[in-house]
Amino acid sequence: MVGMALRNVRKSFGGLEVIHGVNLEVPSGELVVFVGPSGCGKSTLLRMIAGLEDISGGDVLIGGQMVNEVPPSGRGIAMVFQSYALYPHMSVYDNIAFGLRNIRTPEPEVARRVSEAARILQLEPLLQRLPRALSGGQRQRVAIGRAIVREPKVFLFDEPLSNLDAALRAQTRIEIARLHQTLGATMIYVTHDQIEAMTLADRVVVLNGGRIEQVGTPLDLYDRPDNVFVAGFIGSPR
Ligand code: ADP
Numbered sequence: 350m351v352g353m354a355l356r357n358v359r360k361s362f363g364g365l366e367v368i369h370g371v372n373l374e375v376p377s378g379e380l381v382v383f384v385g386p387s388g389c390g391k392s393t394l395l396r397m398i399a400g401l402e403d404i405s406g407g408d409v410l411i412g413g414q415m416v417n418e419v420p421p422s423g424r425g426i427a428m429v430f431q432s433y434a435l436y437p438h439m440s441v442y443d444n445i446a447f448g449l450r451n452i453r454t455p456e457p458e459v460a461r462r463v464s465e466a467a468r469i470l471q472l473e474p475l476l477q478r479l480p481r482a483l484s485g486g487q488r489q490r491v492a493i494g495r496a497i498v499r500e501p502k503v504f505l506f507d508e509p510l511s512n513l514d515a516a517l518r519a520q521t522r523i524e525i526a527r528l529h530q531t532l533g534a535t536m537i538y539v540t541h542d543q544i545e546a547m548t549l550a551d552r553v554v555v556l557n558g559g560r561i562e563q564v565g566t567p568l569d570l571y572d573r574p575d576n577v578f579v580a581g582f583i584g585s586p587r
């Protein structure tokens with residue numbers, strides 16, 4: 350059972366603190382959404398969880414282990430970014446397989462995992478295409494496929510839908526919810542979009558200025574916002 354915990358996590362850039370001691374427990378299998386205005390520290394928190402950014406203070410735990418004590422390859426974390434840079438000269442299949450081949454996964458195992466990801470994401474008819482022959486939504490599904498084949502214990506998403514138009518955003522959001530149900534993996538999903546947060550989350554973490562304002566289910570936050578910031582951000586009648 351692999352969840353995630355933040356214990357008094359701090360982050361400074363050049364002496365300026367931007368994350369001010371964040372505490373959070375995410376049980377295994379939960380889909381938690383970090384929401385808050387631009388610059389509030391969502392990406393910085395996610396990057397610390399991914400081990401892409403040094404932690405200035407406190408601890409990040411994945412499955413009870415401190416991330417900085419586990420080598421990057423053993424952390425069981427996969428991250429999906431907003432800008433999904435696919436290799437333009439490689440087929441969808443090869444794009445999804447790339448990370449596995451990089452760590453010398455035997456080819457039958459690569460084939461098994463790529464087929465499984467393609468099935469989950471409904472990419473089977475597209476496996477031989479080049480990225481330029483895909484829509485934006487299909488490209489983002491390929492990027493998610495690259496994360497799935499690594500069979501991570503924790504998925505991190507940083508505003509994965511913000512480059513998509515409204516219709517595709519809604520559709521891809523449903524696919525991510527389905528993916529969460531299918532895999533049962535712990536997911537941490539960052540967005541500045543309240544609607545995305547409220548529709549996807551088991552629990553929502555509202556961030557503001559490098560601090561947590563409130564943590565709760567979408568209904569909790571809507572019905573019982575702790576303060577004016579949360580009410581205003583979530584759009585509760587208060
Ligand atoms: P969000 O993802 O919520 O928009 P970020 O985590 O990107 O916010 O940024 C949080 C704060 O940290 C902002 O004030 C931003 O300017 C600052 N910041 C982020 N990355 C760096 C960096 N590499 N160097 C200096 N400041 C940074």
Ligand code: MG
Nearest residue numbers: 391392393507
């Ligand atoms: Mg960000």
